[in-house]
Amino acid sequence: MSVLPKPIPPLYTVYILRSTVRRASLYVGSTPHPPRRLKQHNGESKGGAVRTSRSTLRPWEMVGLVSGFPGMVAALKFEWALTNSHLSLHIPSTSRINVATQKKRNGHPKRPPHSVTSILSNLHLLLRVPSFARLPIKLHFFAPDVHRAWIKWCGTSNEPLRDTINVVTDFGLAANASTEGDKEITDATSQPWGIYALSLDYAPIKDYVEKTQSAFAFEREGDCVVCGEGLNPGEGLYAACSNAGCEGVGHVSCWSEHLLGKEKNDSIIPVSGRCPKCEGQVRWGEMMMEMSLRLRGQKEISKLLKKPRKRKAAISNDT
Known part of the structure; x- marks a missing residue:
C-alpha cells in the first residue's frame, strides 16, 4: 500500500517536561500537539509515558x-539525540558533554541522569551540529528559571548559535503575578499563555497561502x-516570496542557490535571505512549508481558507 506524501506539519515539537x-x-519527548500531550502525561487523558505515570x-x-x-522523523531524531546525548552519533565524540560512567545489566552504557543544565547544554550543542544546524528552529521557554539557565549557558559557551534561531519567552502568570502576603494574586481573565498560546494549525501563514493560491490559480507565475x-504553470517546483504584496516566484533550485550565496560550496540547505524582487x-523553512501545502495539502488549504458561515437572520416573531 502506497503512502501519499503529506505537507510539512504546522507544528512538531520536542519538549522538556518537569515535575x-x-x-x-x-523528561524529554516529542509531539505535534503540546496541550494534548501534557494532559496525557498528567493522566487526564489516555496515553502518556510510563516514566511520567507516577502519581508522586x-x-x-x-x-x-x-x-x-x-x-x-526529524523531531524524533532530535528527541532521541537530546535524551541519549551520551550515545547519539549526531554528536562527535570529541564534542560530547555527557559521558556514560555506568552500564546496564545487558552491558550497554547507562544514560546519565538529566538536569536542566545538562539538557540545555546538549540542546545548545545539537543546534550547532550539521544534522540540525540549518533547520528553521525556534526555542520557546515557559519558566523564568529555565530561561535564565539557558542565557547563562549561552554566555559561557565559546560556540555561538546562528543568529536566525528565534528564542521566545512566555511566562504568563509566573511573570505577571503579584503577591499579597502569602496569597498569589492573578488576573482571572488573562489570555492563554505558554503551550496553550501556540498555534497548532497553519493560521500563521494564512495570508501567505492566500496570496500564492491566487497567483498560481490565475497562472501569474x-x-x-x-x-x-x-515559469510554465504546473510544470515544475516553484517557491514564492512570503512578503505581502510581492508575487516573486522562482525555481526551488534557483531560490536555494540565491539564498545560500557564498555558502553554496559548504551547504545545500538555505536558512534565510533576501527576495531578489522586493x-x-x-x-x-516557511517557503518550503507553503510549497508543500500547495502541492500536497489541498484539504488543509480548503480548511484554512474556508470562510465562516453567515448566521441566518433571526425569524421575526410576527411570522
Whole structure:
C-alpha cells in the first residue's frame, strides 16, 4: 500500500517536561500537539509515558520546547539525540558533554541522569551540529528559571548559535503575578499563555497561502525572480516570496542557490535571505512549508481558507 506524501506539519515539537512536585525530575519527548500531550502525561487523558505515570511526580509542566521541525522523523531524531546525548552519533565524540560512567545489566552504557543544565547544554550543542544546524528552529521557554539557565549557558559557551534561531519567552502568570502576603494574586481573565498560546494549525501563514493560491490559480507565475527564465504553470517546483504584496516566484533550485550565496560550496540547505524582487527577508523553512501545502495539502488549504458561515437572520416573531 502506497503512502501519499503529506505537507510539512504546522507544528512538531520536542519538549522538556518537569515535575512540579519534584523539580529535579525531567523528561524529554516529542509531539505535534503540546496541550494534548501534557494532559496525557498528567493522566487526564489516555496515553502518556510510563516514566511520567507516577502519581508522586504529577502534575508535570512543560518548561520549554523546540519547534520548527519539518516532520515527525526529524523531531524524533532530535528527541532521541537530546535524551541519549551520551550515545547519539549526531554528536562527535570529541564534542560530547555527557559521558556514560555506568552500564546496564545487558552491558550497554547507562544514560546519565538529566538536569536542566545538562539538557540545555546538549540542546545548545545539537543546534550547532550539521544534522540540525540549518533547520528553521525556534526555542520557546515557559519558566523564568529555565530561561535564565539557558542565557547563562549561552554566555559561557565559546560556540555561538546562528543568529536566525528565534528564542521566545512566555511566562504568563509566573511573570505577571503579584503577591499579597502569602496569597498569589492573578488576573482571572488573562489570555492563554505558554503551550496553550501556540498555534497548532497553519493560521500563521494564512495570508501567505492566500496570496500564492491566487497567483498560481490565475497562472501569474511570470519569470523566475532569480534566473529570469519563464515559469510554465504546473510544470515544475516553484517557491514564492512570503512578503505581502510581492508575487516573486522562482525555481526551488534557483531560490536555494540565491539564498545560500557564498555558502553554496559548504551547504545545500538555505536558512534565510533576501527576495531578489522586493528585497524583503524570506525564510527557507516557511517557503518550503507553503510549497508543500500547495502541492500536497489541498484539504488543509480548503480548511484554512474556508470562510465562516453567515448566521441566518433571526425569524421575526410576527411570522
